[in-house]
Amino acid sequence: MAHALLEAWTNPLGAPAFDEVAATDFLPAFEVAIAENRAELAAIADDPAPADFDNVMAALERSGERLGRIRRLFWTLSSAQANEGIRAIEADVSALLTAHGTAVSHDPKLFARVAAVWETRDTAGLTPEQRRLVENSYKGFVRGGAALSPADKARFGEIDQRLGQLSVRFGQNVLAATMAWEMLLDADELDGLPPATRSAAAARAARKGHAGRYLFTLDRGDYETVLTFAARRDVRERMWRGFTGRCDGDAQDNNPLIAEIVALRTESARLLGYATFADYKLDDSMAARPEAAEALMLRVWAPARRRALEEQAELQRLVEADGGGFLLAAWDWRYYAERVRCERYALDGAAFAEHLTLESVRAAAFGAAGKLYGLRFEARPDLPVYHPDVSAWGVTDAAGAPVGLIYTDYLARTEKHGGAWMGSLRTQERMDGDVRPIVYTVANFTRGADGADAHLSVDEARTLFHEFGHALHALLSNVTYPSLAGTSVARDFVEFPSKFMEHWIIAPEVLRGFDVPDALIVALGRADTYGQGFATVEFLASAFVDLALHREAPGDVAGFERVVLDRLGCPPVIGMRHRLPYFTHVFDGGYASAYYSYLWSEVLDADAFGAFEEGGGIFDADPARRFRDEILARGDSRDPMDSFVAFRGRGPDEGALLRARGLAA
Incomplete structure (x- = not known):
């Protein structure tokens, strides 16, 4: 029932009710939440009182809470647990959200009130954070087409809708092509591959009905391992061609989609007065141009x-x-x-991986955050999750006060998009009380054989710490307004805290905790x-x-x-x-x-x-x-x-x- 999505999350720590949600719930829930948000925005736009920070900016920040909660939950599942039901409605959800977003950006009365607050930003006695919010909001409306003519607004909206459709198709093509490719090997083709890799490939093959053989996929873990360790040159070439040839002239060819996406992005940027899409995109980055x-x-x-x-x-x-x-x-x-x-x-990469089990690397990331920032992580098996591979962890500070909630989802499976990422299910804010964040980190590490813990390469361990760095950016956010919280920063700044965190996994002080021999640690250095x-x-x-x-x-x-x-x-x-x-x-x-x-x-x-x-x-x-x-x-x-x-x-x-x-x- 859609009500499971519409109701506030009442689990401990505000955890989502993943166990009560079905794919069929989302579209009706989105329709209700969008209608509610339209009414909230209409009240802001039609308010007869003179526009000021509280009745425009703060009101905008408070609006759409239910819609945002449902949207974040949906995109979490569509990227990390994209089953058939989710994939079937991705395009419809994208179209609904794009149409709503365009309608908001193009509402002339709403933009007029935002512009009125922006025009008085120097004399309204705003705090630095409030001024930042006003400037961001005004610029966001302009970049969304608010200042365009009616005809250009219509075309801008059409482009946004089409781009949303193409983006969904692009991602689904990559997922389908990745899922479809397999490389079955015999024992005599495995020379050089580490024992843990062989065991995992054998277990994967057995599950697919190929007992006695070894199955490899296009997960980056398999790709990197085969290209690094496989002594058979023909095996390496097969893997490389499979990985780099995806969606290029095959059944999931993405080249026509790319051409249309780039053309539409360019047209959209020019409508806004930019020479190219790159000029538009980088205008609000640290690089600027x-x-x-x-x-x-x-x-x-x-x-x-x-x-x-x-x-x-x-x-x-x-x-x-x-x-x-x-x-x-x-x-x-x-x-x-x-x-x-x-x-x-x-430096023996395979020997190094024998010491870096997934659980020990995860524990090291939590331990580093404890030493740096006083954080504590407690497993919460009582909280519902969206897949058995996922673990929930309550986060507290050194004094035991709640900091937030983090879900970790590290093992590759067919419903996941490739790569690794972090996302938020709830953002931190202090507008009406202390709202604590809920975040998740996702990766695609090769699972161990027969339930054994996965082993990670040094680069994979860096990936885990990288995404954990994003999570810390969200968990330790301490701002008033939700749209300014955590990772909602310039694109060329958002990767800074995550890259920064990678240093700790290769530090000798941390590696010794894995019982890595000193000789290997010295070799890595x-x-x-x-x-x-x-x-x-x-x-x-x-x-x-x-x-x-x-x-x-x-x-x-x-x-x-x-x-x-x-x-x-x-x-x-x-x-x-x-x-x-x-x-x-x-x-x-x-x-x-x-x-x-x-x-x-x-x-x-x-x-x-x-x-x-x-x-x-x-x-x-x-x-x-x-x-x-x-x-x-x-x-x-x-x-x-x-x-x-x-x-x-x-x-x-x-x-x-x-x-x-x-x-x-």
Whole structure:
């Protein structure tokens, strides 16, 4: 019944009633909640009293509470538990929400009242946080088309509707293509693969009726493991072609969708007065302009490309020393790079993974948050979850006061979209009492065989800490207004707290807690900057293509990747980390024109971590307190650069990134 969605969550900690919700409940619940929100907004727009902060801005913040609760719950399930019932209504839900959002943005009476508050922002005695809210709200209305002519508003609304449909189709195509691909291997094809990987593949094959064989999928964990450890070159090539060829000319071909999405985004941006979609998207980012984002990437690209070419030459020498008789290909790079790590640095990635079980890495993340911020995490098996793989944890501070609730969902399954992410089911706010956040983190790690705990690579452990960093950003938010809370910050600032958290999983103090031998810890430290040429070029290739695509809006999308990469002089043996046909960050997420933001966030992260290195170590209480108070707690209540300066005492040092990656001259 839809009432399970419409009623407030009454479980302990305000946990959602996942066990009472069915896919068929959502559409009728959305219709009720949207009608309710329309009435709330009409009351704000028609209020005869002069527009002021309380009767416009604060009222807007209070409106739509029920709709927001249902929306967040739906998108949680559609990304992490997209069963047939959810997939069947995704397009309808997207259309409903897009139409409602457009109607709100284009309501002339509502915009007039928002504009009236904005015009008096300098004389109304607002707090800095209130002024920030006014400016954000006004700009949001303008970016949503509020100032357009009636004809342009109509076209803008049509574009939004179509873009919503295309985004859903894009994501569903990627999910379907990923689910459809399988690679069955025999025992004699497994040379080099770690025992835990073999066991998991054998169990997966047995569940599919292929006892005695080994089944691999396109989950990134399988992809990275096979390309890193499989001694059989043909096996590596099959995996690489399967992973990188998804949705490119096959039954789930996304190229026509990409072409239409880019054309519509460009048209929408031009309606708003921007030359390109990239100009529109970056206007409210820290970079502010596409030229600034591109300039940052180019400054990193040159040294990264030089280093990558050096790495390529070294790996080719290894191939020749083995008598390989072939040129290094994209599916060879990780395998031979792992050889270098083992032979030169004594770093055995497979041996490392034997110590990094999923539960121990999760416990280490919780433990690090305890030492840094005084947080405590208590398992809550009494709370309903949306899948048996999911665990709920109550979070309290050092004094035992409630901080929030976090769900962790780490294991790959067919209903999940690929990759890893964090999301919110309820945001922090202090408008009418202390509302505590509810968040979740999702990943796609390969499950262990026969119920055994999964084993993670160092990179997968970093991923868990990365998403946990996002969760801490939401959990430790301390602002008044919900739209300014937690991770609701500029796209090129949101990845900063998450990248920052990655430092703690590779710290010797933390690794010793996994019983990792000192020799391996030392080897990881020595090898930490090896391969950064490849890693940086692989990432930047995707970021450059994303930005160029939304600046140039080419007609030939299928060939555009190669055009941009050739223009950059990208080594052909290094592919994009995410090719366009399955680049969900850009076409089914919020990173269009802004995938570069991970790089800028890493500049902030590398520089910020220096405060700990210069102080008393990774658990130094003083920088930890300042990071919590000046970065995590602030949300978007002030300009992100002001938050960084408040923490570091100065603006960010770009050179910190090059030094951290070992790319400095």
